Amino acid sequence: MLLSVIFVRESKKRxxxxxxxxxxxxxxxxxxxxxxLGCNEGAQESEKKETYSHTIEVSSLxxxxxxxxxxxxxxxxxxxxxxxxxxxxCSPLNHNGKATRPDxxxxxxxxxxxxxxxxxxxxxxxxxxxxxxxQSTDLPAKDGSxxxxxxxxxxxxxxxxxxxxxxxxxxxSDLTWTQCxxxxxxxxxxxxxxxxxxxxxxxxNVSCSSAACGSLSSATGNGGxxxxxxCIYGIQYGDQSFSVGFLAxxxxxxxxxxxxxxVYFGCGENNQGLFTGVAGLLGxxxxxxxxxxxxxxxxxKIFSYCLxxxxxxxxxxxxxxAGISRSVKFTPISTITDGSSFYGLDIVGITVGGQxxxxxxxxxxxxxxxxxxxxxxxxxxxxxxxxxxxxFKAKMSKYPTTxxxxxxxxxxxxxxxxxxxxxxxxxxxxxxxxxxxxxxxLFYAFKMSQVCLAFAGNSDDSNAAxxxxxxxxxxxxxxxxxxxxxxxxxxxxx
Numbered sequence: 153m154l155l156s157v158i159f160v161r162e163s164k165k166r167x168x169x170x171x172x173x174x175x176x177x178x179x180x181x182x183x184x185x186x187x188x189l190g191c192n193e194g195a196q197e198s199e200k201k202e203t204y205s206h207t208i209e210v211s212s213l214x215x216x217x218x219x220x221x222x223x224x225x226x227x228x229x230x231x232x233x234x235x236x237x238x239x240x241x242c243s244p245l246n247h248n249g250k251a252t253r254p255d256x257x258x259x260x261x262x263x264x265x266x267x268x269x270x271x272x273x274x275x276x277x278x279x280x281x282x283x284x285x286x287q288s289t290d291l292p293a294k295d296g297s298x299x300x301x302x303x304x305x306x307x308x309x310x311x312x313x314x315x316x317x318x319x320x321x322x323x324x325s326d327l328t329w330t331q332c333x334x335x336x337x338x339x340x341x342x343x344x345x346x347x348x349x350x351x352x353x354x355x356x357n358v359s360c361s362s363a364a365c366g367s368l369s370s371a372t373g374n375g376g377x378x379x380x381x382x383c384i385y386g387i388q389y390g391d392q393s394f395s396v397g398f399l400a401x402x403x404x405x406x407x408x409x410x411x412x413x414x415v416y417f418g419c420g421e422n423n424q425g426l427f428t429g430v431a432g433l434l435g436x437x438x439x440x441x442x443x444x445x446x447x448x449x450x451x452x453k454i455f456s457y458c459l460x461x462x463x464x465x466x467x468x469x470x471x472x473x474a475g476i477s478r479s480v481k482f483t484p485i486s487t488i489t490d491g492s493s494f495y496g497l498d499i500v501g502i503t504v505g506g507q508x509x510x511x512x513x514x515x516x517x518x519x520x521x522x523x524x525x526x527x528x529x530x531x532x533x534x535x536x537x538x539x540x541x542x543x544f545k546a547k548m549s550k551y552p553t554t555x556x557x558x559x560x561x562x563x564x565x566x567x568x569x570x571x572x573x574x575x576x577x578x579x580x581x582x583x584x585x586x587x588x589x590x591x592x593x594l595f596y597a598f599k600m601s602q603v604c605l606a607f608a609g610n611s612d613d614s615n616a617a618x619x620x621x622x623x624x625x626x627x628x629x630x631x632x633x634x635x636x637x638x639x640x641x642x643x644x645x646x
Contacts, residue, residue: 223466232474233306236306237463238303240463256596273491303621324493326438327433330419333350352402373387383398444471456629458626458645459621461645465645468645480641498517500580524621529559540577552568559608563605593606
């Protein structure tokens, strides 16, 4: 009997221990499962973070070397020119091979003048004025576009024999022009010798009775006039810069295989303003006197470019379809009131760090939008900018903020960081095109302790949004004038 009792007690003890062991095993299994889930969730969060953000070296936001890195795209592609930053290492305007230091505050001031000018042009019909060769500062500033800071330049051959000239390329302008000898009243300083038409065998003036002379009012805002039966053009910019001279025809050489006879251009004998260093301007707008329109037989009004990520690199300006990426996403060119020369866009949404901003569609559709190679900082309607700024700051909360500069009000002090993780920003356009901006297309960097969000709000809800050139950096931007569309693809300079 005693043995039976002992056996029962021992059995119960063993069962109790087994039960405890089973419970412990279950707890361990549950812990492992939870830990595994936690790891998976952590991995998913890390993956999500990488998907919706960029991590870059802070130093990469600044020009990195004294050497020039050439774009392989411009070197290898037919009908392609190197694009250089006006103040960069690669610029042909350098003094003794040294890049000039840009005055960023002045650049932003000029940028705002350009934007004001574009908005003014879009808000009302222009008055047609007629100019004479002797006119200069009396050309009405309100009837011209502001050149802005003219950040990007290309080198084009003009005349026979060809004379290489550095020209600002500008999608917001139509008439191509250069300074010409003799300077009747004044010429500003330029790096290359001023073009002398008397030394070119392919130059000739255009008659003031020609159709081209009659087209000047749409291309420049000023109608042509006569001087000894020769057509006189005049273009005045909002910053009091101007060019006045003969409308002429001349041979233009892009590459050895891309040579065009009889291109209409302005041969400016009276020029003044903020063009210092460059010889003139290459007009890439949509008017019939623009360079793409005049070379439509060869290129069908198609050109593309990539703006370099740094002043130490070159990009490209390519005419025609050569080298265009198969991954380009297109959006239709929209119509802008009183802005037939501009390339209009329909912005339908913006995402920041994977988060679509709550912006009513009418915020963009009412004022419209355009893309412009000459505007530096992208301008957004006030409500859209407020939403973008708020979300961007929230996702950059780990980095200290600092004071703004000029038109830029959202700036960070990154001096204590080697790398920075920034939210990705993407624009959605009509037609289904979603364009993710490059990591260098989000900031305008003054110094390590003052790196600013490169967007600004318009002063009024009725002002058009402008997709500027900082945001276009490293993208391949394709203008298909004949097809009525603009396209975007990543990694456009390589």
